[in-house]
Amino acid sequence: MAVPDWAEQREALAFGPACPQPESRPGSIYSTELGPVSEDCLSLNVWAPEDASNAPVFVWIHGGSLTTGAGSQDMYDGARMAREQGLVVVTLNYRLGILGYLAHPGLSAESAQGISGNYGLMDQTLALEWVKRNIGAFGGNPDNVTVAGESAGALSVVLLMTSPKAKGLFDKAIAQSAYMVTMAALKETANGLPSAESTGAELAKRMGASDIKDLRAMSAKDLVYKSAKAGFFPFAVIDDVYLTDQMVATFDKGEQAPVPVLAGFNEGEIRSLRFLLPPAPKPDAYEPAIRKGYADLAEAFLEIYPADSLDSSMLATTRDAMYGWSAERLVASQSAFGYPSYFYLFDHGYPAADRAGLHAFHASEIPYMFGTTSEAVAPWPEIPDTEEENGLSKAMMAYWASFARDGRPAAQGSAAWPAYEDKATGMVFADEPQPWPMLSRNRFDLHEEVVCRRRAAGNIPWNWNVGILSPPLPPKDSKCQ
Template structure:
């Protein structure tokens, strides 16, 4: 069901403990992303606020956690907003939103209950309700409701993009930060589109595989059982084009200039896929690799092989998936907003440190988060230990300052660190390695290749994009004058 606001109250209310996390699968103990969540409940839409003492009209930084729309919580120690608030003068907000089958199931029975005839997108509805709460109430904590930045990483960054494209979220934020977002194909609620079945048919099929007939039977299941069975049945949560909360594919909304008119800061990590090996296809022999690329990419195969050569197969395949999902999305966001005349800033996080590099996880997915929040000491095993050195502290201070100044006035600035040029014709971005450094034409050749691939697939209208790349690519649709 859509979320409901908590009733108003007059008396003093105890609010010193985190609210419960939303129902989700248990963390795999060996995953570097494993975390202790504490209490779990279906009544989980809560917010956490950190504010400097006595502050007034401070910029507001609203963080949406990642976790593939399946796991995570705003209470995770790495997202602790105390240092950003104290040192950068921000009011920091984190939040929970419904996950998995409870957050993103579409089903004809659910649509029939809705006055608008829709279902799915419940997690997105939670995020919008949270932003509405911020708009009404953040002034009481010293925040400026007219200077709100919405930010997130991975599924949180995907959520930022969805909020940018949702007409229901218009006007609820003033800037956007997307760290490792992925602007992949969405299913439509009732119709097949872009090679995907309708979201309602996916929901009906899921219910059948779980051995239930209707929504009442699904609601009768305990939440933990519903989460467990839906995972075993292969349910993958994602947003839905329902013509109310989302009206078109994300990339199409940007092409039409109908996205939120806000400055954007977007980027990705060099080693995204090193910690996400499940996204990587089996590595073939060299000749099989080249044959698959030529079959899939046609006249673009030579360009592809020059960027992702067959003589370093694992590196090339890691880079292909990274660039098709995260790199292309980050630059697409920056380019789209720049085209509309809004300040846009692009980055690549390419920083490694001994424990991560020894584990083969240089600049892995989400590894920038402790530097943005200044929470390196909260990153406990199995997360690779971040050393307590001057170099690591300096990089974190710089990134905190860039992110906070962007939230403050739309321009990332860090005293004593390199100037961060805005994205433009030279496609300049910032690289965070040992220290921040600007880099003209950062990743431009790779972006151009994947932009043409996505454009052709969109034009064909029956092929998804982003997931099926490299050796998994189906034959590329013919040249299209719109894709030059």
């Protein structure tokens, strides 16, 4: 429910509370102090340049596996972007976990549209509607809005691009480490996944609830804790209202938002997310598992991900199947429909991260593109205050801001960023930004073929079931050319 309009001056100098979520995992580099937490958490934050007028608007959606995070985290401070790049920066909260993504037949029955789940996506859509109506009062241009995010925030960007409810609410999109994995349908089995309603009903039973009334009798804290203990994994749902098809299918049909895209991934994505990996097999078991899972594509797979560097191959397999393929698929799809789009790889390391074995880890690009490297405090690996690090950050801020301004990423004094095309051109951010033709093309082609065959078969999801976890690959299909 939207807050009623008011006429008097209202103090808005403190961040609103974060949405209910589990505590950070001990030792995680992503742990952070969120401050107050409340179910009354749907707020947004605005930073504007002094005397802003018709400024580009940059709306950031935080990551955290749709389970954790908040728009108030230090790394997302928009002050420097606003001050130095002339953007109006907006960050927002959205419902998380069971409160944001539970589908259940009891909830669907209460809905006038007969749907449930996707509550977090509804919140993000409502925030963009608020921006459209109100950002002009802060000096922003409601007709020049870029929606951006990282990880689950980037996933959210892709979902917004494919949602009929978000059409016309933004003009450009930035997706950093997105993952276009399989979604469940609300009411029927599809693509090898049970219906979201049946999953929600089973979850409620595992939590000791016989119906929605029992769930509502639990505190938000108990809901968060019990659902996590019961293994709930929040994700968007194909409900035929907010989402009408798998993300990749919507792009294939050309029904996505008609906007330019900037998207990419990090070289070390999985180094900080090793829980996404299966246990390492014995060296002599790796190649047989790949041949069993990938059939006629096994030779191509083993050439890219060889058995003689097992740990590196397993890290790269999951990285490329989730983040690399999703980023390039997104950019390739938009480019094919005539929307100039831009692809990148973040491959930058610095001493503290590299010593910890976390070179270019998941989310490590965020402080650079926000200009908040000094806000990245322990347990985040400390970013040194050097000319080199500050120079990379300044360049990335400029690229991101210029894309938000006019759809073309550019940074004075840095290399020109080529638009994506058949040659698969992109930009690599290592010690400094450099163009890189043919960026990851053979890897993309391999995973595109795997996803295409699974989609054509109709009964196998394209999630984390890759590498040694891959089920037998369906045979070649005429749809996959």
